[in-house]
Amino acid sequence: MVISTLSRLRRLCLIAMAILTLAGAGAIGQARAQDVQDTLKLFSGSYDDIQKGIEALAVSGQPTAIEILQALTDNRLLAGADGSLVYKDAAGALHDAATGTVVAAEPAGAKPVRANNRIRRAVEAALGQLTLVSPDPAKRLEAALSVFKSKDQTALPLIETALARETDAKVKTALERAKAALVLYGPGEEPAKLAAVEVIAAQGDQDALAMLAATPSPSPALAAAIKDASDAIEGRLALWSGVQSFYYGISLGSVLLLAAIGLAITFGVMGVINMAHGEMVMIGAYTTFVVQDIIRNSAPWLFDYSLAIALPLAFLVSGAVGILIERVIIRFLYGRPLETLLATFGLSLVLQQAVRSLFGPTNREVGNPAWMSGAFDLGGLTLTYNRMWIIVFSIVVLFVLMVVLRRTAFGLQMRAVTQNRRMAGSMGIRTNWVDMLTFGLGSGIAGIAGVALSQIDNVSPNLGQGYIIDSFMVVVFGGVGNLWGTLVGAMTLGITNKLLEPVAGAVLGKIFVLVALVLFIQRKPRGLFPQKGRAVER
Amino acid sequence: MIMKRLFGSDAMALWFLACLLVVTVLVGVLNLATPADSALHVPTYLVALLGKYLCYAILALSIDLVWGYVGILSLGHGAFFALGGYAMGMYLMRQIGPRGVYGDPVLPDFMVFLNWKELPWYWLGFDNFLFAMVMVALVPGILAFVFGYLAFRSRVTGVYLSIITQAMTYALLLAFFRNDMGFGGNNGLTDFKDLLGFNLQTDGMRVALFAASALALALCYLLCLWITRSRFGKVLIAVRDAESRTRFMGYRVEGYKLAAFTLSAVMAGVAGALYVPQVGIINPGEFAPQNSIEAVVWVAVGGRGTLVGAAVGAIVVNFGKTVFTGVLPELWLFALGGLFVFVTLLMPKGIVGTVPQLLDMMRSRKAQNAGETAKPEAPRPAAE
Numbered sequence: 001m002v003i004s005t006l007s008r009l010r011r012l013c014l015i016a017m018a019i020l021t022l023a024g025a026g027a028i029g030q031a032r033a034q035d036v037q038d039t040l041k042l043f044s045g046s047y048d049d050i051q052k053g054i055e056a057l058a059v060s061g062q063p064t065a066i067e068i069l070q071a072l073t074d075n076r077l078l079a080g081a082d083g084s085l086v087y088k089d090a091a092g093a094l095h096d097a098a099t100g101t102v103v104a105a106e107p108a109g110a111k112p113v114r115a116n117n118r119i120r121r122a123v124e125a126a127l128g129q130l131t132l133v134s135p136d137p138a139k140r141l142e143a144a145l146s147v148f149k150s151k152d153q154t155a156l157p158l159i160e161t162a163l164a165r166e167t168d169a170k171v172k173t174a175l176e177r178a179k180a181a182l183v184l185y186g187p188g189e190e191p192a193k194l195a196a197v198e199v200i201a202a203q204g205d206q207d208a209l210a211m212l213a214a215t216p217s218p219s220p221a222l223a224a225a226i227k228d229a230s231d232a233i234e235g236r237l238a239l240w241s242g243v244q245s246f247y248y249g250i251s252l253g254s255v256l257l258l259a260a261i262g263l264a265i266t267f268g269v270m271g272v273i274n275m276a277h278g279e280m281v282m283i284g285a286y287t288t289f290v291v292q293d294i295i296r297n298s299a300p301w302l303f304d305y306s307l308a309i310a311l312p313l314a315f316l317v318s319g320a321v322g323i324l325i326e327r328v329i330i331r332f333l334y335g336r337p338l339e340t341l342l343a344t345f346g347l348s349l350v351l352q353q354a355v356r357s358l359f360g361p362t363n364r365e366v367g368n369p370a371w372m373s374g375a376f377d378l379g380g381l382t383l384t385y386n387r388m389w390i391i392v393f394s395i396v397v398l399f400v401l402m403v404v405l406r407r408t409a410f411g412l413q414m415r416a417v418t419q420n421r422r423m424a425g426s427m428g429i430r431t432n433w434v435d436m437l438t439f440g441l442g443s444g445i446a447g448i449a450g451v452a453l454s455q456i457d458n459v460s461p462n463l464g465q466g467y468i469i470d471s472f473m474v475v476v477f478g479g480v481g482n483l484w485g486t487l488v489g490a491m492t493l494g495i496t497n498k499l500l501e502p503v504a505g506a507v508l509g510k511i512f513v514l515v516a517l518v519l520f521i522q523r524k525p526r527g528l529f530p531q532k533g534r535a536v537e538r
Numbered sequence: 539m540i541m542k543r544l545f546g547s548d549a550m551a552l553w554f555l556a557c558l559l560v561v562t563v564l565v566g567v568l569n570l571a572t573p574a575d576s577a578l579h580v581p582t583y584l585v586a587l588l589g590k591y592l593c594y595a596i597l598a599l600s601i602d603l604v605w606g607y608v609g610i611l612s613l614g615h616g617a618f619f620a621l622g623g624y625a626m627g628m629y630l631m632r633q634i635g636p637r638g639v640y641g642d643p644v645l646p647d648f649m650v651f652l653n654w655k656e657l658p659w660y661w662l663g664f665d666n667f668l669f670a671m672v673m674v675a676l677v678p679g680i681l682a683f684v685f686g687y688l689a690f691r692s693r694v695t696g697v698y699l700s701i702i703t704q705a706m707t708y709a710l711l712l713a714f715f716r717n718d719m720g721f722g723g724n725n726g727l728t729d730f731k732d733l734l735g736f737n738l739q740t741d742g743m744r745v746a747l748f749a750a751s752a753l754a755l756a757l758c759y760l761l762c763l764w765i766t767r768s769r770f771g772k773v774l775i776a777v778r779d780a781e782s783r784t785r786f787m788g789y790r791v792e793g794y795k796l797a798a799f800t801l802s803a804v805m806a807g808v809a810g811a812l813y814v815p816q817v818g819i820i821n822p823g824e825f826a827p828q829n830s831i832e833a834v835v836w837v838a839v840g841g842r843g844t845l846v847g848a849a850v851g852a853i854v855v856n857f858g859k860t861v862f863t864g865v866l867p868e869l870w871l872f873a874l875g876g877l878f879v880f881v882t883l884l885m886p887k888g889i890v891g892t893v894p895q896l897l898d899m900m901r902s903r904k905a906q907n908a909g910e911t912a913k914p915e916a917p918r919p920a921a922e
């Protein structure tokens with residue numbers, strides 16, 4: 001994408017330059033035009049003349065130079081009997097070589113300019129250099145980078161001229177680096193090379209590292225400087241990759257948090273093992289799919305708001321399914337956690353199969369709205385917007401839920417029922433309504449999680465299965481009945497997982513985490529932040 | 539004498555063993571002694587299928603021992619089953635010898651494929667049948683012992699234990715999917731040729747394996763029966779019903795739980811070892827948490843806390859699965875899921891617990907309908 005933007009920019013600049021050249025009616029412009037005419041005349045001559053013409057063209061800064069040279073290699077360059085030059089573009093239209101304007105007919109006696117291998121080589125070299133003095137900064141930057149990579153010693157004089165002329169800071173740095181690379185790999189003196197090492201080290205990325213490592217026959221002093229520079233670069237890279245892993249860990253943690261937060265309500269507050277929790281997440285994701293499907297078909301302009309529409313809907317749909325489950329099944333199994341576990345597991349199979357029958361077994365496509373796609377760079381990191389929004393979103397959900405639990409009447413009733421059901425009942429709280437709504441709330445939150453997960457995961461009937469074990473781990477690890485514990489648990493698991501990944505590999509890292517968790521639960525059976533007091537001992 | 543002590547007044551155990559014996563003999567004879575076109579002929583695939591059911595029944599029995607009698611709901615018994623299966627599979631792989639696709643005399647095909655030069659240390663000895671059989675019991679046993687020791691000592695109970703057993707089997711699933719583990723990765727172990735020198739594909743061998751499974755089921759059943767009837771078993775039941783109280787009475791609850799859990803894991807391992815040669819493959823899919831939960835449901839369907847029920851449940855549910863997945867594959871998960879819900883909600887005692895109850899109710903209603911004064915039935919002994 002970046003490249004295509006660049007090339008588009010470059011093309012725009014070329015057109016702008018062409019127009020400027022045309023408009024440039026001053027004396028300098030005329031003098032230059034005369035030079036150009038002389039250069040172009042050379043193309044009507046012998047191979048030697050053509051080669052001279054190519055070399056002259058390479059340093060002329062002529063805006064059509066690239067087109068001319070490319071046309072030459074493709075036999076699209078025509079020279080008239082009077083020495084005028086035209087080229088055909090890819091579409092077959094004729095252009096005047098000097099100005100780039102479209103001309104109607106070929107000049108009299110036009111013949112294609114011939115090319116042999118020597119000419120072709122000359123064209124190639126010229127094309128490489130040409131871009132260094134191209135009027136377009138993006139193109140110059142690209143050329144500088146390519147010299148940096150190719151380390152073509154013949155480009156050194158040109159680099160120096162380009163450097164002297166350069167005004168764009170970014171291109172200037174790139175040119176300096178390219179020059180440093182040439183000096184380092186060339187036959188120069190040691191002090192110059194040492195300075196070059198410093199310039200390259202300042203770049204501090206993998207390319208620089210590779211370049212330093214491959215320096216031909218360094219002297220002892222140079223080798224020491226290279227080692228220092230490499231160590232510094234490696235240290236910086238390690239730091240960035242550590243930061244990257246950390247960020248991925250937070251990202252994974254936020255996903256786990258979203259998946260587990262509803263469970264923290266149903267399992268943590270109510271003590272109900274809901275193995276169908278993952279399916280609530282899946283239902284939320286499918287709600288998003290349905291919403292987007294309807295929007296695509298009937299109101300495409302709404303697409304960017306599809307998630308905002310899907311969020312409350314997913315909450316309602318999953319919440320309703322949850323309430324239904326509570327009324328029909330779980331209500332009869334309170335106080336029998338193992339039976340609840342089995343029944344809800346059966347339910348999860350049924351829900352999966354139902355979705356599979358309705359929507360088919362394959363992944364359904366849920367699109368990213370514009371504000372969630374793409375990425376941006378931060379230091380040495382590339383961060384995607386969807387991951388970033390999910391981190392933000394999970395924190396928002398957590399805090400909203402905390403407010404609901406602590407500051408609303410419903411939250412108060414919920415906590416009262418959790419702590420002492422009979423006492424709450426005798427205070428006039430309809431405990432079974434509270435149970436129902438609590439379960440609905442937990443399921444609804446799972447549905448919201450589904451909306452978020454649909455943005456980064458495949459929306460398939462198995463979506464929920466992948467999260468259920470992890471979410472239970474998060475809740476158990478963080479401590480039951482404590483949302484802060486859930487946050488800490490999710491982040492710890494996510495970050496540990498991602499920090500282990502580069503060391504041990506993805507699967508092994510995950511196994512380590514699971515084993516560590518199992519061992520942890522042996523040490524602290526009630527999690528990181530256990531509930532205290534008599535209410536626990538029911 | 540021993541028989542009498544074992545069975546007491548309970549006829550169900552005798553019935554179960556008798557049925558098992560009759561079916562085994564009948565299937566064996568009808569497969570081997572009747573011509574293939576006879577109406578009475580039992581096709582070989584059916585023998586293997588029944589053998590598979592029997593292995594599942596042993597697994598269910600092992601789960602029932604810990605869930606029905608000690609109250610430990612393990613969602614990781616599939617792991618012990620699969621470990622036993624892998625031990626057997628490793629022996630069978632070594633038996634292939636130079637007949638593999640790559641013809642390496644020692645290395646199994648997948649190792650040659652992965653460019654391994656020598657057998658990893660943990661594969662050594664598996665060419666010996668006895669060693670492999672010891673490992674079938676030892677590997678799940680040791681895992682269960684270590685896991686149980688840690689869990690029971692720190693008094694992880696109830697749902698928490700279920701969740702960490704599930705995490706255990708999930709971790710093993712992930713581990714066995716890795717090629718570097720040296721267990722064939724995704725594809726597992728397959729392409730077995732023979733066992734103790736006998737070709738696995740022959741009818742005779744199929745029937746022999748089937749009979750061995752039946753024998754193992756009978757032995758495991760008797761063992762469980764003996765345990766649950768013994769003093770030890772009474773303590774287990776006490777732990778199930780009131781763990782703290784049992785502890786306060788001076789019993790070392792952890793020890794009892796650990797012993798039952800380890801023994802149960804060994805039984806599951808044996809079931810897995812018998813299962814592998816009959817289905818001809820073992821792969822990491824056997825570790826999937828869903829398998830373990832399914833096995834728990836067999837027990838629930840048959841009747842938790844009734845040993846016969848566990849075996850019956852395993853056979854009935856799997857028979858249903860075979861039929862359903864053949865006829866209406868898309869409905870199977872509905873049926874299975876519905877079964878979970880139905881059994882836990884409406885039939886908490888399972889088939890073996892509920893059917894006699896229903897029969898009693900029908901009988902007494904009939905008696906009332908007949909106009910007789912309903913005389914109180916002698917209280918049935920609780921179905922064991």
